[in-house]
Amino acid sequence: MVRKPTLPALLLGLIPFVGMCFTVPLWDRIYPLVGGFPFNIFWLMLWILLTPLCLWGAYLFEKRAVSHHPGGHQDGAR
């Protein structure tokens, strides 16, 4: 088995899923227009910028975990 992603990294990855996928009934609306854009389009464009931030955070956690487990392996299967 390979090393599993760390829990904080996984949680950070869950944020874009909540923002862009599961909450669609909340943001799929035209008003309020933001900068002339319908709200749903504005919302998704916002997440193009927010997602790399979440993943960058996840990257930092993963990097720490990799350096703690040289070779990328964790002992034992679940």
Add this chain to the structure above:
Amino acid sequence: MSPSAIALLIILAIVGLGTFIGFRAGASRRMDLEQWTVANRGFGVVLVWLLMAGEVYTTFSFLGASGWAYSRGGPTLYILAYLILGYVVSFYILPQLWETARAQGLQTQSDFFEKRYGSKVLAALVAAVGVVFIVPYLQLQLKGMGIIVEVASFGEIHRKAAMMIGGALVAGFVFASGIRAVAMVSVLKDVLLLAAALVIGIFIPYHWFGGFGPMFRAIIRAHPAHLTMPGPTHTMGHAWFISTVLLTSLGVYMWPHNFGASFTAKSADTLRRNAVVMPLYSLLLPLIFFAGFAALLVVPGLKDGDLSLLTVVQKTFPPWFLGVVGGAGALTAMVPSAILILTASTLFAKNFFRPIFAPSMSDDGVAKLAKVASVVLMAVALLFALSGARTIVALLLLGYAGVTQFFPGVVLGLYWSRASTSGVFCGLILGIATVTFLTLSGRDPIMGLNAGFVALVLNFVVAISVSLMTGTERMGPEESGHI
């Protein structure tokens, strides 16, 4: 010169340049199977990024997304959500896959299944399913190719002839060069397409409406329900959105070619950093949607929405610019087609034909067979493209419904030691059978949900429960107490 001659000449020049770069990239290196398919695992962040970006800016997003923005409205937004979330998913599986691939010398997706589950039959099944569902993906690229030449020639060259010319070019391109060529041509394609998207997406709304805000207000006035879900469709509401985004974002790297592209990376860290920055690459995608929205008011009543982007470009810009857009579009069809064919033909020869029919075949023999298979595959896709009438996005969704069925086998295989061969096998068979049945009988979406997603859930449930019943076969005695 007539407008169509100008547009076509420029398209031809761009395609010619792309083909030239491709042939040159392949000419200087000896092509064994490893070089042809994974370029000896020597690609850094930039080249891997370019290969994978092939997924963002293809005919699918260029003509298909604008086509859906035109004909389906709000539901098109799933494309933006799934591409970004696909990179999120990749962050948690590709580095681990890469480690496994390097340790065990894997070249293809099917290799992974063979090593992890120790079953040649399962591996051959994965290869066969991968090849089958690549066909609609290839078909949509060829349809795009046909549309581009048809619109750019102002209807003088018929779409079917255009598809055949495009198909022949792609086949020749792949035959000569392999994956390195594909990465090189990607550079040209992306520069052209990004420039085209910027100009089209900004200029068209300003030219016809005086800006983004006025354009959206005009659309809201004329079609109040178009911009939210389900838009003009009756079936694509929020449940459809959630199920489709989950299916497709989990599926982005289940495509055999994307799965394989990750093996070309230099390190697992390359793939992680890639996943962090890749979402930014979708920044220009909304501009392509806007062109489709604008077309709704500028060129209403098109029978095939996939024509909308090029038709509105033709109506707005001089012929030479239509030529540039058409040329960029043609490359966005050729590059992914080349990747798809390369992957599918390798899968067919190495993971399906050899293990099942000719176990003694040499690696050179496999490489030769793969080249022959690439031509045959192109012909099959062309045949479907010439006769099919689905929209570009519908074709891609069909492919996703199929390839995402690999996800349980991959993710359980990586992270769950109890995942068993029979569990993954049963899940995959049930998943594919469900997709085939629901799609062929016209039941997609079913109860508001994407049919491929329903199949994926069944697939997971069966894979896990059968594994729990049979899953001790691959475990050491010291682990048998844990779940």
